[in-house]
Amino acid sequence: MFKALMVRKDEETGKTSAAVEEIGLEDLPQAEVTVSVEYSTVNYKDGLCIGPGGGLVRKYPHVPGIDFAGTVEASDDDRYKPGDKVVLTGWRVGEAHYGGYSQKARVKADWLVPLPEGLDTRQAMAVGTAGFTAMLAVMALEDHGIKPGPVLVTGAAGGVGSVATAILANLGHKVAAVTGRPEQAAYLESLGATQIVAREEINETVKRPLESETWGGCVDAVGGAMLARVLGQMEYGASVAAVGLAGGANLPATVIPFLLRGVNLLGIDSVMQPYDNRVRAWQRIAKDLPMDKLDAMVTPATLADLPQLGADILKGQVKGRVVVDVA
Numbered sequence: 001m002f003k004a005l006m007v008r009k010d011e012e013t014g015k016t017s018a019a020v021e022e023i024g025l026e027d028l029p030q031a032e033v034t035v036s037v038e039y040s041t042v043n044y045k046d047g048l049c050i051g052p053g054g055g056l057v058r059k060y061p062h063v064p065g066i067d068f069a070g071t072v073e074a075s076d077d078d079r080y081k082p083g084d085k086v087v088l089t090g091w092r093v094g095e096a097h098y099g100g101y102s103q104k105a106r107v108k109a110d111w112l113v114p115l116p117e118g119l120d121t122r123q124a125m126a127v128g129t130a131g132f133t134a135m136l137a138v139m140a141l142e143d144h145g146i147k148p149g150p151v152l153v154t155g156a157a158g159g160v161g162s163v164a165t166a167i168l169a170n171l172g173h174k175v176a177a178v179t180g181r182p183e184q185a186a187y188l189e190s191l192g193a194t195q196i197v198a199r200e201e202i203n204e205t206v207k208r209p210l211e212s213e214t215w216g217g218c219v220d221a222v223g224g225a226m227l228a229r230v231l232g233q234m235e236y237g238a239s240v241a242a243v244g245l246a247g248g249a250n251l252p253a254t255v256i257p258f259l260l261r262g263v264n265l266l267g268i269d270s271v272m273q274p275y276d277n278r279v280r281a282w283q284r285i286a287k288d289l290p291m292d293k294l295d296a297m298v299t300p301a302t303l304a305d306l307p308q309l310g311a312d313i314l315k316g317q318v319k320g321r322v323v324v325d326v327a
């Protein structure tokens with residue numbers, strides 16, 4: 001028997017509740033690789049899956065946790081053998097499949113990535129889906145050319161934003177960090193931000209489709225009115241990597257920045273990302289994310305803390321990255 005965070009749904013009221021339970025290997029879904037999970041983490045999507053489901057959870061009871069890192073315990077696939085260190089993000093694990101909030105997980109070999117050299121399992125989950133996605137966003141900006149102006153990071157004190165800020169600053173870019181939490185300014189500066197932009201300065205509905213050309217690139221975790229506004233502030237030919245919707249899924253924008261300034265809007269998906277690009281992103285993380293900066297982002301947690309943390313992240317109240325020690 002081992003511990004897992006189990007979410008159950010009351011069929012009468014439709015309400016969900018999450019608690020740590022003891023389960024057995026027979027409770028896990030069938031798949032090729034059994035992993036002894038060491039660490040997981042808390043992403044925005046986890047908040048939905050621990051709580052109301054957000055349309056992501058397919059059936060109950062359910063074990064959330066959209067990512068994990070650990071050691072292979074048993075494998076029916078030649079690519080993995082007992083003792084291998086692995087990391088998993090995406091593939092709807094923790095949504096449609098049992099996830100990482102469990103001391104053991106059983107998953108498809110295709111979904112795993114060998115732990116990159118230079119990272120341990122705890123550091124891999126300090127990065128987690130949020131940080132992995134931040135790296136994908138930076139890679140997409142690089143592929144399209146980052147312009148000279150500061151790179152804007154929205155939702156900067158959150159998980160995606162913190163990792164994007166640290167990576168971009170380490171790569172030598174000036175980083176402007178948008179936050180709704182002015183008390184996190186010193187934290188963002190410690191990650192390498194050179195400019196703090198108040199959320200309300202940039203959160204208003206677009207009034208003029210083009211404003212002065214200010215940003216050389218953008219990693220956007222917020223979406224909604226903020227993304228619409230940012231599009232009109234990009235330098236000529238600059239790109240915005242659209243990662244998240246913490247501020248809304250709508251996009252009340254005009255096409256003018258695309259047509260008159262050649263601005264690019266790049267979509268970033270971490271869930272179905274092809275294997276080769278996953279490996280490339282994890283290698284870049286090991287090389288380009290300073291580990292002291294990563295440590296400064298981390299709040300440690302246990303399985304028992306997850307119901308509260310899930311609610312907190314949905315309210316935008318989690319700073320940086322949470323690392324869940326599932327032991």
Ligand code: NDP
Pocket residue numbers: 042043044045129130133154155156157158159160161178179180181199221222226242243244245246247248268269270271313314315316317318320
């Ligand atoms: P976090 O909650 O850690 O970060 C989101 C941040 O956005 C908050 O910390 C806050 O930053 C800011 N924010 C929250 N609410 C609002 C609001 N109403 N208006 C403006 N800003 C707001 O979440 P994650 O970093 O884990 O994820 C960020 C987003 O990226 C989520 O929408 C998530 O679903 C998405 N995502 C997408 C992935 C993909 O594959 N495309 C993968 C991973 C995440 P501050 O306090 O600094 O303002």
